Amino acid sequence: MKELITFENTEIGFKETLFTIPKLNLERGKLYSLIGKNAAGKSTFFQSLLGIIPFKSGKININQLEMSSISALEKAKLIAFVASKFDGVQHLSGLEYVLLGRSPYTNFLGKTSENDLEIVKSIFQNFQITHLEQKETLKMSDGERQILSIAKALAQESKVILLDEPSAFLDYSNRIKVLSLLKQIAFEKDICIVQSSHDLEICLEYSTDFLIINSKNSELILTENSNLKKEFLIQIGF
Amino acid sequence: MKITHRNIILFLTVCLVFLSFLHLNNGKINFDFGLIFKSIFNFNDSIQQEIIFREIRFPRTIIAIFAGTGLSIAGVLLQTFFNNPLAGPSVLGITSGSSLFVALSVLSGFELFSTDLGITFSALFGAFTFSLLILLFSYFVKSAVSLLLIGMMLASFTSAIIQILQLTTPANQLKVFTLWGFGSLQQISFNQLFFVSIVFLLGISLLTILIKPLNLLVLGEKQAQILGINISNFKFVIIGVSSLFAGLITAYCGPISFIGLAVPNICKQLFKTQNHLILILGSALIGALLLLICDLIIMYLEPIMLIPLNGITALIGSPIVVWIILKKF
Numbered sequence A: 001m002k003e004l005i006t007f008e009n010t011e012i013g014f015k016e017t018l019f020t021i022p023k024l025n026l027e028r029g030k031l032y033s034l035i036g037k038n039a040a041g042k043s044t045f046f047q048s049l050l051g052i053i054p055f056k057s058g059k060i061n062i063n064q065l066e067m068s069s070i071s072a073l074e075k076a077k078l079i080a081f082v083a084s085k086f087d088g089v090q091h092l093s094g095l096e097y098v099l100l101g102r103s104p105y106t107n108f109l110g111k112t113s114e115n116d117l118e119i120v121k122s123i124f125q126n127f128q129i130t131h132l133e134q135k136e137t138l139k140m141s142d143g144e145r146q147i148l149s150i151a152k153a154l155a156q157e158s159k160v161i162l163l164d165e166p167s168a169f170l171d172y173s174n175r176i177k178v179l180s181l182l183k184q185i186a187f188e189k190d191i192c193i194v195q196s197s198h199d200l201e202i203c204l205e206y207s208t209d210f211l212i213i214n215s216k217n218s219e220l221i222l223t224e225n226s227n228l229k230k231e232f233l234i235q236i237g238f
Numbered sequence B: 001m002k003i004t005h006r007n008i009i010l011f012l013t014v015c016l017v018f019l020s021f022l023h024l025n026n027g028k029i030n031f032d033f034g035l036i037f038k039s040i041f042n043f044n045d046s047i048q049q050e051i052i053f054r055e056i057r058f059p060r061t062i063i064a065i066f067a068g069t070g071l072s073i074a075g076v077l078l079q080t081f082f083n084n085p086l087a088g089p090s091v092l093g094i095t096s097g098s099s100l101f102v103a104l105s106v107l108s109g110f111e112l113f114s115t116d117l118g119i120t121f122s123a124l125f126g127a128f129t130f131s132l133l134i135l136l137f138s139y140f141v142k143s144a145v146s147l148l149l150i151g152m153m154l155a156s157f158t159s160a161i162i163q164i165l166q167l168t169t170p171a172n173q174l175k176v177f178t179l180w181g182f183g184s185l186q187q188i189s190f191n192q193l194f195f196v197s198i199v200f201l202l203g204i205s206l207l208t209i210l211i212k213p214l215n216l217l218v219l220g221e222k223q224a225q226i227l228g229i230n231i232s233n234f235k236f237v238i239i240g241v242s243s244l245f246a247g248l249i250t251a252y253c254g255p256i257s258f259i260g261l262a263v264p265n266i267c268k269q270l271f272k273t274q275n276h277l278i279l280i281l282g283s284a285l286i287g288a289l290l291l292l293i294c295d296l297i298i299m300y301l302e303p304i305m306l307i308p309l310n311g312i313t314a315l316i317g318s319p320i321v322v323w324i325i326l327k328k329f
Helices: A042-050 A072-078 A094-105 A114-126 A142-155 A172-188 A200-206 A230-235 B005-024 B033-041 B048-081 B094-108 B116-140 B144-167 B171-182 B190-207 B211-217 B221-226 B235-253 B259-271 B276-301 B309-328
Strands: A003-012 A019-027 A030-035 A057-062 A079-082 A160-163 A192-196 A209-214 A219-224
Touching: A003 A042, A019 A030, A019 A192, A019 A209, A030 A172, A030 A200, A042 A057, A042 A079, A042 A160, A042 A192, A072 A079, A072 A094, A079 A142, A079 B221, A094 A114, A094 A142, A094 B211, A114 A142, A142 A160, A142 A172, A160 A172, A172 A192, A172 A200, B005 B048, B005 B259, B005 B276, B033 B048, B048 B190, B048 B211, B048 B235, B048 B259, B048 B276, B094 B116, B094 B144, B094 B171, B094 B235, B116 B144, B116 B190, B116 B235, B144 B171, B171 B309, B190 B235, B211 B221, B211 B276, B259 B276, B259 B309, B276 B309
Parallel strands: A019 A219, A030 A192, A030 A209, A079 A160, A160 A192
Antiparallel strands: A003 A019, A003 A057, A209 A219
Protein backbone atom coordinates (compact mmCIF):
# COMPACT_ATOMS: atom_id res chain seq x y z
CA MET A 1 0.00 0.00 0.00
CA LYS A 2 1.52 3.25 -1.09
CA GLU A 3 -1.18 5.59 0.20
CA LEU A 4 -0.76 6.85 3.75
CA ILE A 5 -3.35 9.59 3.92
CA THR A 6 -6.51 9.67 1.86
CA PHE A 7 -8.98 12.54 1.64
CA GLU A 8 -12.50 12.33 0.29
CA ASN A 9 -14.65 15.45 -0.05
CA THR A 10 -12.88 16.92 2.94
CA GLU A 11 -13.72 20.48 3.91
CA ILE A 12 -10.85 22.10 5.76
CA GLY A 13 -11.69 24.97 8.08
CA PHE A 14 -12.69 25.65 11.64
CA LYS A 15 -15.56 28.14 11.61
CA GLU A 16 -15.85 28.67 7.86
CA THR A 17 -14.61 26.45 5.08
CA LEU A 18 -11.19 27.52 3.79
CA PHE A 19 -10.87 24.97 1.00
CA THR A 20 -12.10 21.54 -0.04
CA ILE A 21 -10.21 18.42 -1.06
CA PRO A 22 -12.37 16.40 -3.50
CA LYS A 23 -10.06 13.39 -3.65
CA LEU A 24 -6.41 13.04 -2.75
CA ASN A 25 -3.92 10.36 -1.79
CA LEU A 26 -0.64 11.18 -0.10
CA GLU A 27 1.96 8.46 -0.61
CA ARG A 28 5.12 7.09 0.91
CA GLY A 29 8.55 8.15 -0.28
CA LYS A 30 7.44 11.57 -1.41
CA LEU A 31 8.21 15.12 -0.39
CA TYR A 32 5.15 17.27 -0.95
CA SER A 33 5.30 21.05 -0.95
CA LEU A 34 2.11 22.73 0.16
CA ILE A 35 1.80 26.17 -1.40
CA GLY A 36 -0.87 28.81 -1.28
CA LYS A 37 -1.44 32.43 -0.49
CA ASN A 38 -1.22 33.79 3.05
CA ALA A 39 -4.29 32.86 5.06
CA ALA A 40 -5.23 30.27 2.44
CA GLY A 41 -5.35 27.64 5.20
CA LYS A 42 -1.97 25.91 5.19
CA SER A 43 -1.58 25.87 8.96
CA THR A 44 -5.23 24.96 9.42
CA PHE A 45 -4.69 22.00 7.09
CA PHE A 46 -1.85 20.74 9.29
CA GLN A 47 -3.75 21.31 12.52
CA SER A 48 -6.74 19.39 11.16
CA LEU A 49 -4.49 16.47 10.25
CA LEU A 50 -2.96 16.54 13.73
CA GLY A 51 -6.39 16.59 15.33
CA ILE A 52 -5.74 19.86 17.16
CA ILE A 53 -8.74 21.44 15.46
CA PRO A 54 -11.58 19.56 13.79
CA PHE A 55 -12.30 19.75 10.06
CA LYS A 56 -15.74 20.68 8.80
CA SER A 57 -16.85 17.62 6.87
CA GLY A 58 -15.78 14.74 4.66
CA LYS A 59 -13.31 11.96 5.33
CA ILE A 60 -9.64 11.74 6.28
CA ASN A 61 -8.08 8.29 6.62
CA ILE A 62 -4.60 7.83 7.98
CA ASN A 63 -2.94 4.50 7.34
CA GLN A 64 -6.41 3.00 6.51
CA LEU A 65 -7.83 4.23 9.79
CA GLU A 66 -10.63 6.73 10.16
CA MET A 67 -9.18 9.92 11.66
CA SER A 68 -11.65 10.14 14.56
CA SER A 69 -10.98 6.56 15.65
CA ILE A 70 -7.27 7.17 16.27
CA SER A 71 -6.22 7.95 19.85
CA ALA A 72 -3.77 10.75 20.61
CA LEU A 73 -1.05 8.22 21.39
CA GLU A 74 -1.60 6.20 18.20
CA LYS A 75 -1.65 9.40 16.20
CA ALA A 76 1.70 10.39 17.68
CA LYS A 77 3.12 7.18 16.22
CA LEU A 78 1.62 8.00 12.80
CA ILE A 79 2.20 11.74 12.38
CA ALA A 80 5.02 14.01 13.54
CA PHE A 81 4.94 17.77 13.29
CA VAL A 82 7.63 20.44 13.03
CA ALA A 83 6.62 24.03 13.74
CA SER A 84 8.17 26.91 11.83
CA LYS A 85 10.15 27.94 14.88
CA PHE A 86 11.41 26.44 18.11
CA ASP A 87 12.74 29.09 20.47
CA GLY A 88 14.80 26.78 22.64
CA VAL A 89 14.39 26.05 26.35
CA GLN A 90 16.82 26.86 29.11
CA HIS A 91 18.83 23.87 30.35
CA LEU A 92 17.28 21.61 27.69
CA SER A 93 20.12 20.04 25.72
CA GLY A 94 19.92 19.02 22.08
CA LEU A 95 19.97 15.36 23.06
CA GLU A 96 17.20 15.79 25.68
CA TYR A 97 15.10 17.67 23.12
CA VAL A 98 15.34 14.98 20.45
CA LEU A 99 14.77 12.26 23.08
CA LEU A 100 11.38 13.86 23.82
CA GLY A 101 10.46 12.67 20.33
CA ARG A 102 10.52 9.14 21.77
CA SER A 103 7.69 10.00 24.21
CA PRO A 104 5.01 7.95 22.41
CA TYR A 105 7.12 4.86 23.09
CA THR A 106 8.23 5.48 26.67
CA ASN A 107 6.48 4.35 29.85
CA PHE A 108 4.32 6.60 32.06
CA LEU A 109 7.41 8.09 33.71
CA GLY A 110 8.83 8.98 30.31
CA LYS A 111 11.98 6.95 30.97
CA THR A 112 13.97 6.40 27.79
CA SER A 113 15.47 2.97 27.12
CA GLU A 114 18.84 1.98 25.62
CA ASN A 115 17.00 1.40 22.35
CA ASP A 116 15.55 4.93 22.40
CA LEU A 117 18.99 6.38 23.01
CA GLU A 118 20.46 4.30 20.18
CA ILE A 119 17.81 5.48 17.72
CA VAL A 120 18.36 9.11 18.67
CA LYS A 121 22.16 8.86 18.61
CA SER A 122 22.08 7.35 15.13
CA ILE A 123 19.95 10.27 13.93
CA PHE A 124 22.52 12.70 15.32
CA GLN A 125 25.24 10.82 13.44
CA ASN A 126 23.20 10.66 10.24
CA PHE A 127 22.53 14.39 10.34
CA GLN A 128 26.17 15.04 11.33
CA ILE A 129 25.13 17.13 14.31
CA THR A 130 26.74 15.19 17.18
CA HIS A 131 28.27 18.49 18.36
CA LEU A 132 24.75 19.66 19.26
CA GLU A 133 24.03 16.79 21.66
CA GLN A 134 25.16 18.57 24.81
CA LYS A 135 24.57 22.14 23.63
CA GLU A 136 21.74 24.03 25.34
CA THR A 137 18.85 24.55 22.89
CA LEU A 138 18.46 28.15 24.07
CA LYS A 139 21.98 28.97 22.90
CA MET A 140 21.66 27.51 19.39
CA SER A 141 21.09 29.30 16.11
CA ASP A 142 17.69 29.10 14.40
CA GLY A 143 19.18 26.78 11.79
CA GLU A 144 20.58 24.37 14.39
CA ARG A 145 17.28 24.31 16.25
CA GLN A 146 15.30 23.64 13.09
CA ILE A 147 17.48 20.68 12.19
CA LEU A 148 17.06 19.36 15.74
CA SER A 149 13.29 19.72 15.41
CA ILE A 150 13.42 17.60 12.28
CA ALA A 151 15.60 15.10 14.15
CA LYS A 152 12.99 15.01 16.91
CA ALA A 153 10.22 14.38 14.37
CA LEU A 154 12.29 11.57 12.89
CA ALA A 155 12.88 10.06 16.35
CA GLN A 156 9.10 9.76 16.60
CA GLU A 157 9.35 7.06 13.87
CA SER A 158 6.07 8.17 12.37
CA LYS A 159 4.87 7.41 8.87
CA VAL A 160 4.11 11.05 8.08
CA ILE A 161 6.01 14.23 8.93
CA LEU A 162 4.28 17.59 8.55
CA LEU A 163 6.33 20.79 8.56
CA ASP A 164 4.76 24.24 8.79
CA GLU A 165 7.07 26.59 6.86
CA PRO A 166 10.22 24.90 8.18
CA SER A 167 12.53 27.30 6.33
CA ALA A 168 10.70 30.58 7.03
CA PHE A 169 13.26 31.81 9.56
CA LEU A 170 16.38 30.36 7.94
CA ASP A 171 19.07 31.83 5.71
CA TYR A 172 19.64 30.49 2.19
CA SER A 173 22.24 27.84 2.99
CA ASN A 174 20.22 26.50 5.89
CA ARG A 175 17.08 26.35 3.71
CA ILE A 176 18.91 24.18 1.23
CA LYS A 177 20.28 22.04 4.03
CA VAL A 178 16.80 21.49 5.50
CA LEU A 179 15.11 20.75 2.19
CA SER A 180 17.76 18.30 0.99
CA LEU A 181 17.60 16.61 4.37
CA LEU A 182 13.82 16.24 4.04
CA LYS A 183 14.11 14.78 0.56
CA GLN A 184 16.72 12.31 1.75
CA ILE A 185 14.53 11.23 4.69
CA ALA A 186 11.46 10.78 2.50
CA PHE A 187 13.34 8.43 0.18
CA GLU A 188 15.48 6.56 2.70
CA LYS A 189 12.81 6.00 5.35
CA ASP A 190 10.06 5.64 2.76
CA ILE A 191 7.75 8.00 4.59
CA CYS A 192 5.48 10.82 3.50
CA ILE A 193 6.64 14.38 4.15
CA VAL A 194 4.51 17.47 3.63
CA GLN A 195 6.08 20.90 4.05
CA SER A 196 4.45 24.26 3.47
CA SER A 197 6.49 27.07 1.97
CA HIS A 198 6.42 30.36 0.11
CA ASP A 199 9.80 29.72 -1.46
CA LEU A 200 8.78 28.28 -4.82
CA GLU A 201 12.28 28.05 -6.28
CA ILE A 202 13.68 25.82 -3.59
CA CYS A 203 10.51 23.72 -3.56
CA LEU A 204 10.84 23.17 -7.33
CA GLU A 205 14.35 21.92 -6.80
CA TYR A 206 13.68 19.45 -4.03
CA SER A 207 10.06 18.36 -3.74
CA THR A 208 8.54 15.57 -5.78
CA ASP A 209 4.98 16.89 -5.82
CA PHE A 210 3.06 20.06 -5.16
CA LEU A 211 -0.14 20.53 -3.20
CA ILE A 212 -1.60 23.81 -4.36
CA ILE A 213 -4.42 25.67 -2.67
CA ASN A 214 -6.35 27.17 -5.56
CA SER A 215 -7.65 30.50 -4.31
CA LYS A 216 -10.02 30.87 -7.25
CA ASN A 217 -12.26 27.89 -6.52
CA SER A 218 -10.97 27.04 -3.02
CA GLU A 219 -9.75 23.56 -3.83
CA LEU A 220 -6.58 21.68 -3.01
CA ILE A 221 -5.00 20.12 -6.07
CA LEU A 222 -2.05 17.81 -6.57
CA THR A 223 0.47 18.50 -9.32
CA GLU A 224 3.66 16.64 -10.09
CA ASN A 225 6.80 18.71 -10.01
CA SER A 226 7.40 18.39 -13.76
CA ASN A 227 3.87 19.50 -14.61
CA LEU A 228 3.93 22.74 -12.65
CA LYS A 229 3.53 25.70 -14.98
CA LYS A 230 4.09 29.32 -14.12
CA GLU A 231 1.03 30.36 -16.11
CA PHE A 232 -1.11 28.00 -14.05
CA LEU A 233 0.11 29.48 -10.78
CA ILE A 234 -0.71 32.97 -12.00
CA GLN A 235 -4.11 31.80 -13.19
CA ILE A 236 -5.10 30.37 -9.81
CA GLY A 237 -3.86 33.47 -8.03
CA PHE A 238 -0.78 32.25 -6.18
CA MET B 1 34.10 11.26 41.28
CA LYS B 2 32.14 12.54 38.32
CA ILE B 3 29.40 15.10 38.92
CA THR B 4 26.32 13.34 37.64
CA HIS B 5 22.69 14.00 38.54
CA ARG B 6 22.70 10.82 40.58
CA ASN B 7 25.72 11.91 42.59
CA ILE B 8 24.27 15.34 43.35
CA ILE B 9 21.02 13.72 44.52
CA LEU B 10 23.05 11.33 46.68
CA PHE B 11 25.07 14.18 48.16
CA LEU B 12 21.93 16.20 48.94
CA THR B 13 20.35 13.16 50.58
CA VAL B 14 23.37 12.69 52.83
CA CYS B 15 23.23 16.40 53.73
CA LEU B 16 19.53 16.08 54.50
CA VAL B 17 20.05 13.12 56.83
CA PHE B 18 22.88 14.95 58.59
CA LEU B 19 20.94 18.20 58.99
CA SER B 20 17.83 16.35 60.17
CA PHE B 21 19.80 14.84 63.02
CA LEU B 22 21.39 18.20 63.77
CA HIS B 23 17.92 19.74 63.84
CA LEU B 24 16.56 16.94 66.01
CA ASN B 25 19.48 17.24 68.39
CA ASN B 26 19.15 20.95 69.05
CA GLY B 27 18.33 21.68 72.65
CA LYS B 28 19.24 20.83 76.18
CA ILE B 29 18.62 17.09 76.01
CA ASN B 30 21.18 15.17 74.00
CA PHE B 31 20.14 13.06 71.12
CA ASP B 32 19.66 9.38 71.73
CA PHE B 33 18.35 6.81 69.22
CA GLY B 34 16.81 4.66 71.92
CA LEU B 35 15.01 7.62 73.41
CA ILE B 36 13.55 8.80 70.12
CA PHE B 37 12.48 5.28 69.18
CA LYS B 38 10.77 4.83 72.53
CA SER B 39 9.10 8.23 72.39
CA ILE B 40 7.50 7.38 69.07
CA PHE B 41 6.62 3.72 69.36
CA ASN B 42 6.54 3.00 73.05
CA PHE B 43 5.59 6.32 74.54
CA ASN B 44 5.59 6.78 78.30
CA ASP B 45 4.04 10.13 79.18
CA SER B 46 5.64 10.31 82.61
CA ILE B 47 9.15 10.69 81.25
CA GLN B 48 9.80 14.34 80.47
CA GLN B 49 12.50 13.69 77.88
CA GLU B 50 10.18 11.47 75.88
CA ILE B 51 7.49 14.14 75.91
CA ILE B 52 9.92 16.72 74.60
CA PHE B 53 10.98 14.48 71.75
CA ARG B 54 7.53 13.30 70.87
CA GLU B 55 5.65 16.56 71.12
CA ILE B 56 8.23 19.19 70.26
CA ARG B 57 11.37 18.08 68.50
CA PHE B 58 10.27 15.23 66.26
CA PRO B 59 7.20 17.03 64.80
CA ARG B 60 9.25 20.17 64.21
CA THR B 61 11.92 18.32 62.20
CA ILE B 62 9.41 16.31 60.19
CA ILE B 63 7.23 19.30 59.35
CA ALA B 64 10.33 21.28 58.31
CA ILE B 65 11.13 18.54 55.81
CA PHE B 66 7.51 18.27 54.66
CA ALA B 67 7.08 22.03 54.29
CA GLY B 68 10.34 22.55 52.40
CA THR B 69 9.61 19.60 50.14
CA GLY B 70 5.94 20.40 49.51
CA LEU B 71 6.35 24.09 48.78
CA SER B 72 9.30 23.48 46.46
CA ILE B 73 7.46 20.81 44.50
CA ALA B 74 4.44 23.12 44.21
CA GLY B 75 6.87 25.74 42.88
CA VAL B 76 8.27 23.37 40.22
CA LEU B 77 4.77 22.44 39.05
CA LEU B 78 3.57 26.03 38.88
CA GLN B 79 6.71 27.30 37.13
CA THR B 80 6.47 24.70 34.40
CA PHE B 81 2.69 24.96 34.12
CA PHE B 82 2.67 28.75 33.73
CA ASN B 83 6.02 28.70 31.89
CA ASN B 84 7.25 31.34 34.33
CA PRO B 85 10.44 31.13 36.43
CA LEU B 86 9.02 33.56 38.99
CA ALA B 87 5.84 31.58 39.68
CA GLY B 88 5.33 30.02 43.08
CA PRO B 89 2.57 29.32 45.57
CA SER B 90 3.07 32.60 47.43
CA VAL B 91 3.67 34.98 44.48
CA LEU B 92 0.62 33.71 42.62
CA GLY B 93 -1.53 34.35 45.68
CA ILE B 94 -2.30 30.69 46.34
CA THR B 95 -1.07 30.73 49.94
CA SER B 96 -3.03 33.98 50.41
CA GLY B 97 -6.12 32.05 49.38
CA SER B 98 -5.34 29.53 52.11
CA SER B 99 -4.74 32.32 54.63
CA LEU B 100 -8.04 33.97 53.82
CA PHE B 101 -10.05 30.82 54.31
CA VAL B 102 -8.14 29.83 57.43
CA ALA B 103 -8.79 33.31 58.81
CA LEU B 104 -12.46 33.05 57.97
CA SER B 105 -12.75 29.68 59.66
CA VAL B 106 -10.67 30.50 62.76
CA LEU B 107 -12.17 33.92 63.29
CA SER B 108 -15.70 32.80 62.55
CA GLY B 109 -15.91 31.33 66.03
CA PHE B 110 -17.56 28.08 64.97
CA GLU B 111 -16.09 25.15 66.88
CA LEU B 112 -16.15 22.83 63.86
CA PHE B 113 -14.11 25.19 61.69
CA SER B 114 -11.39 25.59 64.29
CA THR B 115 -10.56 21.88 64.47
CA ASP B 116 -7.56 20.43 62.61
CA LEU B 117 -9.78 18.97 59.96
CA GLY B 118 -11.68 22.22 59.60
CA ILE B 119 -8.54 24.32 59.21
CA THR B 120 -6.91 21.87 56.80
CA PHE B 121 -10.03 21.69 54.72
CA SER B 122 -10.41 25.47 54.53
CA ALA B 123 -6.71 25.91 53.68
CA LEU B 124 -6.93 23.34 50.88
CA PHE B 125 -10.18 24.85 49.66
CA GLY B 126 -8.66 28.34 49.65
CA ALA B 127 -5.53 27.19 47.81
CA PHE B 128 -7.54 25.35 45.19
CA THR B 129 -10.00 28.21 44.65
CA PHE B 130 -7.24 30.77 44.21
CA SER B 131 -5.30 28.44 41.89
CA LEU B 132 -8.36 28.15 39.70
CA LEU B 133 -8.72 31.92 39.79
CA ILE B 134 -5.12 32.34 38.62
CA LEU B 135 -5.68 29.67 35.96
CA LEU B 136 -8.70 31.63 34.75
CA PHE B 137 -6.70 34.87 34.63
CA SER B 138 -3.91 33.12 32.72
CA TYR B 139 -6.27 32.67 29.78
CA PHE B 140 -6.71 36.43 29.51
CA VAL B 141 -3.22 37.76 30.24
CA LYS B 142 -0.45 36.51 28.01
CA SER B 143 2.46 38.22 29.73
CA ALA B 144 4.23 36.29 32.49
CA VAL B 145 4.83 39.45 34.52
CA SER B 146 1.18 40.53 34.37
CA LEU B 147 0.09 37.23 35.85
CA LEU B 148 2.49 37.71 38.76
CA LEU B 149 1.13 41.19 39.34
CA ILE B 150 -2.39 39.77 39.43
CA GLY B 151 -1.17 37.19 41.96
CA MET B 152 0.26 39.96 44.12
CA MET B 153 -2.98 41.93 43.87
CA LEU B 154 -4.87 38.84 45.03
CA ALA B 155 -2.46 38.70 47.98
CA SER B 156 -2.96 42.34 48.98
CA PHE B 157 -6.71 42.02 48.50
CA THR B 158 -6.91 39.05 50.84
CA SER B 159 -4.59 40.62 53.41
CA ALA B 160 -6.86 43.69 53.44
CA ILE B 161 -9.89 41.51 54.11
CA ILE B 162 -7.98 39.67 56.83
CA GLN B 163 -6.99 42.94 58.48
CA ILE B 164 -10.59 44.11 58.51
CA LEU B 165 -11.67 40.77 59.98
CA GLN B 166 -9.04 41.11 62.69
CA LEU B 167 -10.47 44.41 63.87
CA THR B 168 -13.62 42.69 64.99
CA THR B 169 -11.97 39.67 66.57
CA PRO B 170 -11.58 38.88 70.27
CA ALA B 171 -7.97 39.13 71.48
CA ASN B 172 -7.53 35.42 72.02
CA GLN B 173 -8.37 34.29 68.51
CA LEU B 174 -6.47 37.25 67.14
CA LYS B 175 -3.27 36.18 68.85
CA VAL B 176 -3.54 32.63 67.54
CA PHE B 177 -4.10 33.85 64.02
CA THR B 178 -1.35 36.50 64.11
CA LEU B 179 1.24 33.99 65.31
CA TRP B 180 0.14 31.58 62.63
CA GLY B 181 0.61 34.34 60.03
CA PHE B 182 4.30 34.72 60.90
CA GLY B 183 4.93 31.18 59.77
CA SER B 184 6.19 28.67 62.25
CA LEU B 185 7.24 25.05 62.41
CA GLN B 186 6.37 24.71 66.09
CA GLN B 187 2.61 24.55 66.00
CA ILE B 188 2.16 20.99 64.90
CA SER B 189 1.72 18.19 67.42
CA PHE B 190 2.67 14.54 67.15
CA ASN B 191 -0.90 13.37 66.68
CA GLN B 192 -1.52 15.79 63.81
CA LEU B 193 1.57 14.48 62.06
CA PHE B 194 -0.15 11.27 61.08
CA PHE B 195 -2.92 13.02 59.18
CA VAL B 196 -0.48 15.45 57.54
CA SER B 197 1.70 12.54 56.39
CA ILE B 198 -1.22 10.82 54.71
CA VAL B 199 -2.24 13.92 52.74
CA PHE B 200 1.41 14.59 51.93
CA LEU B 201 1.98 11.07 50.61
CA LEU B 202 -1.18 11.33 48.53
CA GLY B 203 0.34 14.38 46.83
CA ILE B 204 3.68 12.61 46.32
CA SER B 205 2.03 9.57 44.76
CA LEU B 206 0.04 11.75 42.35
CA LEU B 207 3.31 13.27 41.14
CA THR B 208 4.28 10.04 39.38
CA ILE B 209 1.65 10.49 36.68
CA LEU B 210 2.71 14.11 36.15
CA ILE B 211 6.38 13.67 35.29
CA LYS B 212 5.95 12.80 31.62
CA PRO B 213 3.30 15.49 30.92
CA LEU B 214 5.48 18.09 32.65
CA ASN B 215 8.50 17.11 30.57
CA LEU B 216 6.48 17.60 27.40
CA LEU B 217 4.77 20.75 28.66
CA VAL B 218 8.19 22.43 28.50
CA LEU B 219 7.76 22.39 24.71
CA GLY B 220 4.24 23.83 24.92
CA GLU B 221 0.77 22.39 25.10
CA LYS B 222 0.50 21.80 21.35
CA GLN B 223 3.77 19.88 21.08
CA ALA B 224 2.71 17.75 24.06
CA GLN B 225 -0.49 16.81 22.28
CA ILE B 226 1.41 15.97 19.09
CA LEU B 227 3.64 13.68 21.14
CA GLY B 228 0.59 11.82 22.44
CA ILE B 229 -0.19 13.53 25.76
CA ASN B 230 -3.36 15.58 26.04
CA ILE B 231 -2.43 18.27 28.56
CA SER B 232 -6.02 19.28 29.28
CA ASN B 233 -6.43 15.89 30.98
CA PHE B 234 -3.60 16.78 33.37
CA LYS B 235 -4.26 20.48 33.91
CA PHE B 236 -6.40 20.01 37.00
CA VAL B 237 -4.12 17.35 38.43
CA ILE B 238 -1.16 19.74 38.21
CA ILE B 239 -3.18 22.57 39.76
CA GLY B 240 -4.70 20.18 42.30
CA VAL B 241 -1.39 18.71 43.49
CA SER B 242 0.30 22.10 43.83
CA SER B 243 -2.72 23.44 45.76
CA LEU B 244 -2.69 20.33 47.94
CA PHE B 245 0.91 20.94 48.98
CA ALA B 246 0.54 24.71 49.33
CA GLY B 247 -2.73 24.41 51.28
CA LEU B 248 -1.57 21.63 53.58
CA ILE B 249 1.65 23.39 54.52
CA THR B 250 -0.11 26.72 54.97
CA ALA B 251 -2.66 25.12 57.28
CA TYR B 252 -0.02 23.79 59.68
CA CYS B 253 2.89 26.22 59.31
CA GLY B 254 1.27 29.46 58.21
CA PRO B 255 1.98 31.19 54.91
CA ILE B 256 5.70 30.55 54.24
CA SER B 257 6.98 32.76 51.45
CA PHE B 258 9.86 32.50 48.95
CA ILE B 259 10.68 28.79 49.38
CA GLY B 260 8.39 27.69 46.53
CA LEU B 261 9.77 30.38 44.26
CA ALA B 262 13.48 30.24 44.99
CA VAL B 263 14.15 26.51 45.38
CA PRO B 264 13.16 25.34 41.86
CA ASN B 265 15.44 28.01 40.41
CA ILE B 266 18.37 26.94 42.58
CA CYS B 267 17.65 23.36 41.52
CA LYS B 268 17.59 24.18 37.78
CA GLN B 269 20.85 26.06 38.14
CA LEU B 270 22.41 23.12 39.95
CA PHE B 271 21.20 20.27 37.75
CA LYS B 272 20.89 22.11 34.43
CA THR B 273 18.14 19.85 33.15
CA GLN B 274 14.47 19.93 32.22
CA ASN B 275 13.85 16.34 33.28
CA HIS B 276 11.13 16.75 35.88
CA LEU B 277 11.95 13.54 37.70
CA ILE B 278 15.31 15.13 38.58
CA LEU B 279 13.81 18.60 39.09
CA ILE B 280 11.15 17.34 41.51
CA LEU B 281 13.57 15.11 43.43
CA GLY B 282 16.22 17.83 43.55
CA SER B 283 13.81 20.61 44.55
CA ALA B 284 12.31 18.41 47.26
CA LEU B 285 15.75 17.79 48.75
CA ILE B 286 16.96 21.38 48.41
CA GLY B 287 13.67 22.70 49.82
CA ALA B 288 13.86 20.45 52.86
CA LEU B 289 17.51 21.39 53.39
CA LEU B 290 16.85 25.10 53.06
CA LEU B 291 13.95 25.10 55.50
CA LEU B 292 15.95 23.03 58.02
CA ILE B 293 18.77 25.57 57.74
CA CYS B 294 16.32 28.47 58.19
CA ASP B 295 14.85 26.81 61.26
CA LEU B 296 18.30 26.01 62.66
CA ILE B 297 19.19 29.70 62.36
CA ILE B 298 16.00 30.52 64.28
CA MET B 299 16.94 27.97 66.97
CA TYR B 300 20.49 29.26 67.33
CA LEU B 301 19.33 32.88 67.58
CA GLU B 302 16.53 32.03 70.00
CA PRO B 303 18.50 33.01 73.15
CA ILE B 304 19.10 36.47 71.64
CA MET B 305 15.90 37.14 69.71
CA LEU B 306 12.89 35.35 68.27
CA ILE B 307 12.81 35.69 64.49
CA PRO B 308 9.68 34.59 62.63
CA LEU B 309 10.23 31.95 59.94
CA ASN B 310 8.98 34.27 57.21
CA GLY B 311 11.65 36.79 58.17
CA ILE B 312 14.43 34.30 57.50
CA THR B 313 12.94 32.89 54.27
CA ALA B 314 12.49 36.43 52.93
CA LEU B 315 16.09 37.36 53.83
CA ILE B 316 17.36 34.38 51.86
CA GLY B 317 14.67 34.34 49.17
CA SER B 318 14.42 37.92 48.00
CA PRO B 319 18.05 38.26 46.80
CA ILE B 320 17.53 35.06 44.81
CA VAL B 321 14.43 36.55 43.17
CA VAL B 322 16.34 39.71 42.23
CA TRP B 323 19.07 37.53 40.76
CA ILE B 324 16.53 35.64 38.61
CA ILE B 325 14.99 38.89 37.39
CA LEU B 326 18.43 40.29 36.49
CA LYS B 327 19.19 37.13 34.54
CA LYS B 328 15.93 36.59 32.72
CA PHE B 329 13.84 39.70 32.37
